[in-house]
Amino acid sequence: MKYDPELIVERNEDVYPPSDDSLLLIRSFDVRSGERILEIGCGSGIVSMHCAMNGGIVTCGDKNEKAVALTKRNLSLNSLRATVVETDIYSNIEGRFDTIIFNLPYLPVEEEGDLALSWSGGKDGLGPLPGLISGAYDHILPGGRLIIVTSSLMDGNALRSVLEGLDARVLSELSLFFERLSVLEISL
Numbered sequence: 652m653k654y655d656p657e658l659i660v661e662r663n664e665d666v667y668p669p670s671d672d673s674l675l676l677i678r679s680f681d682v683r684s685g686e687r688i689l690e691i692g693c694g695s696g697i698v699s700m701h702c703a704m705n706g707g708i709v710t711c712g713d714k715n716e717k718a719v720a721l722t723k724r725n726l727s728l729n730s731l732r733a734t735v736v737e738t739d740i741y742s743n744i745e746g747r748f749d750t751i752i753f754n755l756p757y758l759p760v761e762e763e764g765d766l767a768l769s770w771s772g773g774k775d776g777l778g779p780l781p782g783l784i785s786g787a788y789d790h791i792l793p794g795g796r797l798i799i800v801t802s803s804l805m806d807g808n809a810l811r812s813v814l815e816g817l818d819a820r821v822l823s824e825l826s827l828f829f830e831r832l833s834v835l836e837i838s839l
C-alpha cells in the first residue's frame with residue numbers, strides 16, 4: 652500500500668507511535684477491496700487505517716486499552732471504519748479473516764508497562780509470535796495469510812523453530828543501524 656502522510660494520527664505517551672517498522676509494514680503489502688483483515692497490536696491504528704482506506708474490512712485490537720481508545724479516535728478523525736477491541740492476541744476476536752497482521756513486540760527484553768508491550772518480546776524476542784501462529788488456524792479463511800514483522804535482534808534459532816514447516820517469504824527488509832527488520836508473509 653502507499654503510505655499516506657496526510658492521515659491525521661494523534662499520539663498518546665503510552666502508545667507506540669507510527670515508526671520505521673510501521674511504515675515498512677504498510678508499504679510491504681496490498682489489500683484488495685472487500686479483503687477481511689485482522690490486525691493484532693494496532694497501536695495508534697496507522698496500519699489498520701491504511702487497510703481500511705484501501706478497501707479492507709478491518710477488525711483490529713490491542714492488549715493496551717489506551718491503544719484501543721487511540722485507534723478508535725484516529726479512525727474517527729479520518730472518517731474511517733474498523734471494529735476495534737481490547738484483546739490478548741485472539742482472546743477477544745471472533746470470525747475468520749483473509750489476512751492477519753501483527754507488527755510484533757520483537758526485542759529480546761523483559762519490560763513491563765503499557766508502552767513496553769510494544770517492544771518487550773521476552774527472553775527470545777518472539778513475544779506473542781508462537782501464540783499468533785498456533786491460533787491463526789482458528790481465525791484464518793482458506794488461502795489466507797499471516798503478515799508479521801521480525802527483527803535480527805530476535806533469537807534466530809527460536810524464530811527458525813517457530814517458522815519450521817511454514818510457507819514463509821520475505822516481502823521487504825530494512826536495515827537500521829542496530830538491527831535489520833523483515834516483513835514476512837506466511838501462507839496458511
Ligand SMILES: C[S@@+](CC[C@H](N)C(=O)[O-])C[C@H]1O[C@@H](n2cnc3c(N)ncnc32)[C@H](O)[C@@H]1O
Nearest residue numbers: 667673692693694713714715739740754768769
Ligand atoms: C510494535 S507495536 C505496533 C503498533 C502498530 N501496529 C504499528 O505498526 O505502528 C506492537 C503493538 O502490539 C501490542 N501488543 C503486544 N502484545 C500484544 C498481545 N499479546 N495482544 C495484543 N496486542 C499486543 C502493543 O500494545 C503494541 O501496540
